Amino acid sequence: MQGDDYLHHIAYDSVIFGFSGEKLKILILEYHNTGLFALPGGFVRTNENLNDAVQRGLKERTGLDQIFLEQFYTFGDVARYKPEVMKQIIQANKVPDEDLSWLLDRFISVAYYALINYAEVIPTPDDLSDSCGWYDVDQLPPLMLDHAQIVQKALETLRENINRKLVGGNLLPARFTMKELQHVYEAILGEKLHRGTFQRKMLSLGVLQRHEKQYSGAANKAPFLYSFG
Amino acid sequence: MQGDDYLHHIAYDSVIFGFSGEKLKILILEYHNTGLFALPGGFVRTNENLNDAVQRGLKERTGLDQIFLEQFYTFGDVARYKPEVMKQIIQANKVPDEDLSWLLDRFISVAYYALINYAEVIPTPDDLSDSCGWYDVDQLPPLMLDHAQIVQKALETLRENINRKLVGGNLLPARFTMKELQHVYEAILGEKLHRGTFQRKMLSLGVLQRHEKQYSGAANKAPFLYSFG
DNA sequence: TTATTATTGTCGCAAAATGCGACAATAATA
DNA sequence: TATTATTGTCGCATTTTGCGACAATAATAA
Structure with a gap:
């Protein structure tokens, strides 16, 4: 994960909805040794379409391809820039030989929501996180940065789109x-x-x-x- | 306009709607000596909220404050990266003493639409452009990069929101x-x-x-x- | 003054969409 | 064969929508 491989200042976060036990759920991951809960996110390679980057991340996290996926908002407030949080995550996962300083810069995050068939998913943590699991939308752990706000906006968008786009069946x-x-x-x-x-x-x-x-x-x-x- | 003052790789474009003569219109600017038509856009300062950057740009281009403004999509395809177009614009406006090389990088653009009272606007070109004027939405000049696509999506969003948000009165x-x-x-x-x-x-x-x-x-x-x- | 004309605010009525309860059909069990 | 829980569908009242029509009105023409 070299700095030159990814577009600086740009990230994405994904709100992955599933449905089980008559409850709407979201995939949340927890970073190693930090107690930090977060939405699955990632970065865009320098030669990669934004949408493709998100598809790639989803594939890695859920094992699924061909997912219903929709962009809904881009979060760009200065207030979401908290380098100490990122530093904490990096230090808990220190890998030598890598320059991760670009991760301490300010990021703008493009948020997507995905609708998937709960039964087909195999939640898979990445290198930085040690768990990746489902939580009820109304019983989420405290999320880092503005991720709670992102979930909120995802839910609003989902409600607005429920009739316009026949969203329901994807779950x-x-x-x-x-x-x-x-x-x-x-x-x-x-x-x-x-x-x-x-x-x-x-x-x-x-x-x-x-x-x-x-x-x-x-x-x-x-x-x-x-x-x- | 030093490279360190702005977030690299991130731009915004705005589709500014007005209404006159029973027609829906959009503010388009033309760059010096290039024949290139474009949507008014800009960049985000390193210590500035994304939304505030767009408000600032709108103020400069229309003279208006407190505008109805809404983000609708972020365009991030690799295909929109055409450094030769940017180079053309820069060269036609060469200002010495400035390192504008960061403008030749790949950009992701967050698109907004604004609704304004046509009568109150004083269209104002910026340093790089020599005209800034109104065009009928169905009689636009050929726009550079993916700006025609951005306009198209703005229109679709506007139609979807027309009842949900009482959008009409702002024009x-x-x-x-x-x-x-x-x-x-x-x-x-x-x-x-x-x-x-x-x-x-x-x-x-x-x-x-x-x-x-x-x-x-x-x-x-x-x-x-x-x-x- | 009075008729004429174009436009406005409102209404009536039919058609369509929605909310809500009820009924018969049905797959298992008692 | 009776019982029970659930399903598919219908009927009817209510609400929303589409569309035409009528009276009211502000100016002009006769």
Whole structure:
């Protein structure tokens, strides 16, 4: 990780949403020996597209390719410049032979959110962090720098886009029941929805494919499975 | 404009919308002796918030303060890195005693759009450009780099936000008629709206203040004037 | 003074979208 | 065969929207 390989002053942070146990979750990593929690982030190589850099980071952290990924804001306040925090992280991970001084400069961070199928992810820490795990959006640990603010804005954007971009399905397996889809919407919006109205609305969009029923073994009517497209 | 005063690799571009003659317009500047047209942009000082840098640039270019300003996307493709274009601009404006080599590096650009009252603006070129003027959004000159794409995305964002953020009023004087407001909406959306429906919708929002009538001298009923808040 | 004309504010009504409860169908168990 | 929980769908009231029409009005023309 030489200084010349990356664009200085520019970073990205990603808010990776998953869905499990009827809860919306976010992937958070913890840096070695610092007690610092952070969003997965990274830097842009000098010959690499910004969007590609984020895709690359996501691949490394989740093992997934072809992810729903969207940029939502670029954070550029001076107040987010805290070199002592970065110094702390570097010192806890001192690797000789590397000039990491460029990491102590001021950074502007382009923030993205990703929607992924929780079940397919293998959370993988990087060199600097020793854990990479899921947290409920409403039970996050204290995050470093302005990362809590970034999460907040990601959630707002997600709520605004939930109908415009059919965002919901990206958080589920390829096939799902209407109830599961409704739970995703409820978790994102933070409110209960009416079952009948929700089903009618979804079906009227004409983007759901209906498949065979899912026999759960429970003593009641079995629901259909659906997929997008 | 020393290299140490600004954050390297980071720029901003602004799409400044105005409204006149029932048309949506954008402020475009032309660089000296190059035939290059561009969006007004600039750089971020090392101790300056990103948002403040854009406000500062807007103030210099329009004379206006307290503008409706919103960030909408950050452009970071490698393809937008064309040092020969920058070199052309610099050479046409050679100022001695300055090291401008940092301008030839790759830049990531944070794009903003602004909505302003056309009548209050005094378009002002900067040192590098010899004109700064209004162009119809559908009759723009060929813009350098990816600036046409930036304009396109600004328009899309504006359309998406038109109802969510009461964007329309920022393009008009403090007091305006319902018809003028409708023309703004039509220019942004690119379609005709029904007069009755539009008026009913706007009034139902409860954010318009009704004032005295505007007697235009025409042989017909005089419209009320409105303001926001 | 009175008719004419263009434009405005508002209304009525049909069509579409939404909120909410209810019913029959169904997959298992008792 | 009855029971139970859940599902798919429908009916109906309410709200929102699209669209035309009417009366009111400010000036001009007769």
